[in-house]
Amino acid sequence: MNEVALITGASSGIGRATARLFATKGIRKLFLCARRRDRLEALAAELSAFKELRVVPIAFDIRDQYAVAGALDAIKGELEEVDVLINNAGLAKGFGPIHEGSLPDWETMIDTNVKGLLYITRIIAPGMVARRSGHIINVCSTAGKEVYPGGNVYCATKFAVDALTKALRQDLYTYGVRVGQIAPGHVEETEFALTRFDGDAERANIYSDFQPLKATDVAEIIYFMVSRPHHVNIQDVLVMSSQQASASLIHRSGRER
Numbered sequence: 342m343n344e345v346a347l348i349t350g351a352s353s354g355i356g357r358a359t360a361r362l363f364a365t366k367g368i369r370k371l372f373l374c375a376r377r378r379d380r381l382e383a384l385a386a387e388l389s390a391f392k393e394l395r396v397v398p399i400a401f402d403i404r405d406q407y408a409v410a411g412a413l414d415a416i417k418g419e420l421e422e423v424d425v426l427i428n429n430a431g432l433a434k435g436f437g438p439i440h441e442g443s444l445p446d447w448e449t450m451i452d453t454n455v456k457g458l459l460y461i462t463r464i465i466a467p468g469m470v471a472r473r474s475g476h477i478i479n480v481c482s483t484a485g486k487e488v489y490p491g492g493n494v495y496c497a498t499k500f501a502v503d504a505l506t507k508a509l510r511q512d513l514y515t516y517g518v519r520v521g522q523i524a525p526g527h528v529e530e531t532e533f534a535l536t537r538f539d540g541d542a543e544r545a546n547i548y549s550d551f552q553p554l555k556a557t558d559v560a561e562i563i564y565f566m567v568s569r570p571h572h573v574n575i576q577d578v579l580v581m582s583s584q585q586a587s588a589s590l591i592h593r594s595g596r597e598r
């Protein structure tokens with residue numbers, strides 16, 4: 342994998358697992374983007390064990406278009422060589438019915454999951470189009486395929502990601518740019534539940550009675566998608582743990598397997 346990748350939301354969960362896996366697969370350069378500089382630098386230090394790999398940590402808040410531009414404009418030339426863009430940054434905040442929803446939570450989800458993805462794609466896609474080569478993977482969710490009670494705005498943002506994946510594909514396929522997405526169900530080894538429940542560890546304890554996917558499972562599928570030969574575009578992967586059959590169907594029979 343002698344390529345250059347940019348991963349958003351790289352400081353934890355699926356983003357970090359993907360960065361680690363790409364490093365083991367011989368990626369040449371990794372632009373790692375997230376809000377928390379200390380976490381990014383810790384990951385960069387860990388990945389410095391891979392001598393042929395150059396890691397560029399870039400800290401900014403993806404919700405702020407001026408912060409995004411400010412952070413990325415300075416390295417515009419370098420970003421033109423990005424072969425693989427992993428639009429992973431995303432979060433859920435809140436789990437209440439629509440009539441009790443928090444406007445700040447809604448803004449955070451829409452700004453991160455939809456607008457943030459667009460800001461980054463708008464910066465990276467032109468270089469891919471110019472080179473007639475590149476691959477964009479959006480990290481969607483089963484929440485982008487079916488809604489569930491209390492999921493309302495989070496689901497809406499992931500439905501938007503699902504639509505944008507299809508739209509990007511239609512806009513970019515004649516330029517040799519591949520576009521696909523992965524839509525995972527419940528995934529542990531991430532901060533998803535803790536963020537959704539605002540740091541309440543008790544409410545966030547939703548994985549103890551079944552085995553969800555792991556962040557590394559999702560990373561492996563992402564790697565599979567980006568390592569196919571150029572004539573293969575995997576457009577959409579819906580993946581859940583063996584004990585999950587839909588948003589609401591979870592077989593909570595223990596984690597023994």
Ligand code: 8X3
Binds near residue numbers: 481525528588
């Ligand atoms: C994570 C899956 O079902 O909690 O995106 O929305 S779910």
